[in-house]
Each structure stands twice: as C-alpha cells, then as structure tokens.
Amino acid sequence: MAMKRLVLVGGGHAQLAVLRALARTRPQGLETVLVTPSPWQYYSGMLPGWMAGHYREEDCRIDLRPLADAAGARLLIGAATALEADRRQLRFEQAPADGGGPADSLPYDLLSLDIGSETDTAALAGLAAGRLLAVRPLPAFFTAWPRVVDTARATAGFRLCVVGGGAAGVELALAAAQALRKHATTAQIALVCPPAGLLDGHAEGVRRRVLRQLVAAGITVHLQRAVGEADGLRLVGSPASHTLPPGGRLQAESCPQPDDRLLPADCVLAATGARPQAWLRRSGLACTAAGWVRVDAHHRSLSHAEVFAAGDVCARTDRALARSGVHAVHAGPILAANLLATLDGRPPRAYVPKPRSLYLIACGPRYAIASWGPWSAEGGWVWRWKDWIDRGFIRRHRDAAAARR
Known part of the structure; x- marks a missing residue:
C-alpha cells in the first residue's frame, strides 16, 4: 500500500485526543504531520487561576513535542496561512521549523483542523x-x-x-x-x-x-x-x-x-x-457566512470528505453547538476514531453532545460557581472540583506521552 499522509493542523483540545489515539494504535502505512505555531498547547480552563496566582504558567500548558513523538508524528512549528482544498495543499507564509526542507506548502491525503478561533x-x-x-x-x-x-x-x-x-x-x-x-x-x-x-x-x-x-x-x-x-x-x-x-x-x-x-x-x-481565521473562507472548503468550516455529525467537511474539523474552527449543520472547550474535549475521541476509520474504509461515528454542559466558573480566590442547566452551587469545594478536573486534563496528556518513552 502507498504511504498516506495525515496532516493535523493545530494542537487544540480535540487534536490532543487524536495524538493519543495514534500513540496507542501506530497505524501502518501512515505518515502523520502535526503543524502548530507553538510547541505548547495552553489550557484555557486554567487561565483565570493563573491570573489569580494559583498556578504557574508551566502548570497550564501541555508540551506537544513528546505527544507528537509518542504518536510517531513529525512536528512542524509554523502557522498555516492558506489551504487549497481542491488540490489538497496546506500553505505557510514561510517554511516551518523542522520541516525537512524549504517548502512553503504541504500536500496531504487526510486533513484534521483544530486551530481554534480568534x-x-x-x-x-x-x-x-x-x-x-x-x-x-x-x-x-x-x-x-x-x-x-x-x-x-x-x-x-x-x-x-x-x-x-x-x-x-x-x-x-x-x-x-x-x-x-x-x-x-x-x-x-x-x-x-x-x-x-x-x-x-x-x-x-x-x-x-x-x-x-x-x-x-x-x-x-x-x-x-x-x-x-x-x-x-x-x-x-x-x-x-x-x-x-x-x-x-x-x-x-x-x-x-x-x-x-x-x-x-x-x-x-x-x-x-470568537471569529474564524480569515484564510478558511478562501480555502475552498464549504464555510458559513461568518467563515466557520461546515461539518456534519461526524465532523467531516460537507465539501471535502478528506477534511475533518473540530473545536471552534467548525460549525455543525445538523445542530447548534456552543463554542466551548467542553465540546472540543468531548469531540476529540470521535474525531480520532473517524480519522482512523477513514484510513481503514470503515464508517464514521457521530459526535452526540450531552443535552447540557457543566460550567465551573472561577471567582478569583479559590472559590468557584457550578452551573449545570437549572442547577447551581458555589463554594471552595467547587473550586477544588474544578482544580481536580483541570489538573487531571494536563496530567492525562503528560502521562500519555511519558508512557511511550
């Protein structure tokens, strides 16, 4: 079989799940490339705690380099600035670091977008x-x-x-x-x-x-x-x-x-x-009037079957989803499964969000408010709950990389 190239654009929350799945499965005949402007993925849920002095900066970020290495992915540090979807070409303003050459474009067989928003x-x-x-x-x-x-x-x-x-x-x-x-x-x-x-x-x-x-x-x-x-x-x-x-x-x-x-x-x-990055509108992908990539329940592009997208970058056409990190995290395993299923010729799975999402709102001190539909609560115990979830998210991805060493 000819080698296929999977290009992961962005290291967002959903893409982290893709890297973990690739580390577990290491599919044969696949070259994986992760393109991201920074080797660090910052976790937005811990930003208020860092501002308030409860966390160090290093507590709030995930190093993508060991995750990429564990997944067998080549890491390119650079910002994508254009996509020619009909030609399956990702383009850069300048050649990314560690790119193995001076090329300012990267061809792909399968593309996964998780670049967030502005x-x-x-x-x-x-x-x-x-x-x-x-x-x-x-x-x-x-x-x-x-x-x-x-x-x-x-x-x-x-x-x-x-x-x-x-x-x-x-x-x-x-x-x-x-x-x-x-x-x-x-x-x-x-x-x-x-x-x-x-x-x-x-x-x-x-x-x-x-x-x-x-x-x-x-x-x-x-x-x-x-x-x-x-x-x-x-x-x-x-x-x-x-x-x-x-x-x-x-x-x-x-x-x-x-x-x-x-x-x-x-x-x-x-x-x-949020607003989408401007180059998406010029990519040839089907987008909304605002410029979000239109995807179906499988998070597959409506216009290009070899392109998937998750997180803030996309808009579901079958239902409205809030632009929340909660959905990016939960859609991640489905995105990973669908990318692997596409490579194997298997049918994709749908991401079905829960009817309501849990929000834990940090209040400055080690105190937080919980919001879940009509129910709410507050106190130091809610902060400890949030802290446990947030630290666990960071630790889970650090441990996944360490397990492959």
Whole structure:
C-alpha cells in the first residue's frame, strides 16, 4: 500500500485526543504531520487561576513535542496561512521549523483542523495602541498579562475594563480583581456586558451568584454595548441598558433615554466572542457566512470528505453547538476514531453532545460557581472540583506521552 499522509493542523483540545489515539494504535502505512505555531498547547480552563496566582504558567500548558513523538508524528512549528482544498495543499507564509526542507506548502491525503478561533475585537478597534488585550490567542495573553499587572502597580487609579458577559468575561474580571488586590493596587475594574445581560443562557440562580461575587470584588457592571475609542470605551446605550449599582437588580431595567458616554480605560481585556481565521473562507472548503468550516455529525467537511474539523474552527449543520472547550474535549475521541476509520474504509461515528454542559466558573480566590442547566452551587469545594478536573486534563496528556518513552 502507498504511504498516506495525515496532516493535523493545530494542537487544540480535540487534536490532543487524536495524538493519543495514534500513540496507542501506530497505524501502518501512515505518515502523520502535526503543524502548530507553538510547541505548547495552553489550557484555557486554567487561565483565570493563573491570573489569580494559583498556578504557574508551566502548570497550564501541555508540551506537544513528546505527544507528537509518542504518536510517531513529525512536528512542524509554523502557522498555516492558506489551504487549497481542491488540490489538497496546506500553505505557510514561510517554511516551518523542522520541516525537512524549504517548502512553503504541504500536500496531504487526510486533513484534521483544530486551530481554534480568534477573539472578535472589531468593535474595539478604535482603542489606542497598547490598550487592548484579547484573551485569544492564549500564548500572547500569557505573555502580556504580567506587564498589565506591573503597569497597574505603578499607576495610581489604574482603570481596567473587561468586555464580554459570558463565562470567560466574568472569570477574567474576577481573576483580574484578585491579582490586582494581591498587589495592593488602587485599580478600578469594570465589566461591560452586552445588553442581553450577564451570562445569557445560564440559569437565573447562576447569574445571581455571579453578581454577588462581582459586587463583593468591587467590580462595576455595565449592561451596554461597548465601542472602542482612543482613551476607553464608548458605552452605547439603549432603552434597556444601564449600570448595575452594588446590590442592584440583575436584569437591565428600562431607561427613558439611551446612554452614550465614555468609560475611560488604561487597559481593556476582550472576551468578546470568537471569529474564524480569515484564510478558511478562501480555502475552498464549504464555510458559513461568518467563515466557520461546515461539518456534519461526524465532523467531516460537507465539501471535502478528506477534511475533518473540530473545536471552534467548525460549525455543525445538523445542530447548534456552543463554542466551548467542553465540546472540543468531548469531540476529540470521535474525531480520532473517524480519522482512523477513514484510513481503514470503515464508517464514521457521530459526535452526540450531552443535552447540557457543566460550567465551573472561577471567582478569583479559590472559590468557584457550578452551573449545570437549572442547577447551581458555589463554594471552595467547587473550586477544588474544578482544580481536580483541570489538573487531571494536563496530567492525562503528560502521562500519555511519558508512557511511550
């Protein structure tokens, strides 16, 4: 049989499961290549704990090099910048390191995409240079956040704004408050949420618990749309948006006139939703209007049967899936099974998500809130539960690599 080439683009959560499956099976007649811009895969679930000082940076990342070695995969350190799906060619802006040659393209027989997403900061583009820090890409955030803390320590009345009302925005705001409080700064922190409100889609009990934590941390909450300007955020109001005072009601109340004022900010942390990398739209793959790769229940491309995708990069056509790391982790074993099944000519399996997902929301200190459908709980025990899950995720992949040595 002719050697086939499987190219794994990105080292995301789902791709980790593919590497583990390849390490277990070591299929014959297969050349595997992992293409990633960094040898480290950062785990987003531990980012708030790292910001708050509970973890070291090395606690929050997985070294892809031993995993690739265990899987028998060649590791190319470089960023993919284009894909010619009809020609089965992955392209790079420059030849990746350890590529075995100067080529700026890589042909494939089978392709797996798990490159995540970018933070959609279009509405904040008017901020002056150096004031905007997006939560993704994670490696850049890990590099930049300590500099923000140093600046806050040296600046009286430092003003930090977090934009985004989902779990990520809440965790960023609470982690930032914990970090800056630990360094005895006089920083002022605000959380700006979309008019739909705080943690839209979560139960009312969860939102009440989170609001209490935000108030206790001294964080001001604004239920308004934010537009970036040079010196801060323009809060564009509507009849149903206002600032929540400490102890105020959770949902926005009706205001007689729209608000339109500037919220000064020395730094803005953006957790403003995801957008796909631009080159996907030009790849020839079937994509949504927004640019996400369209896949079926097997996470196979609707237009190119030799292409699979999982995590933030794709959009299911049979059902709506939240862009959450939970789905990337759970879809990983199915992605791995389907790649191997394609090589063997076996039928693929469908990824069937659970009806609801568990969210464990870090609150700054070693304290967390659990959200699962209508049920919620909070306390130090929830933090310990989250810590056990997160550390276990990292340890599981480190152990998988060590087992092959």
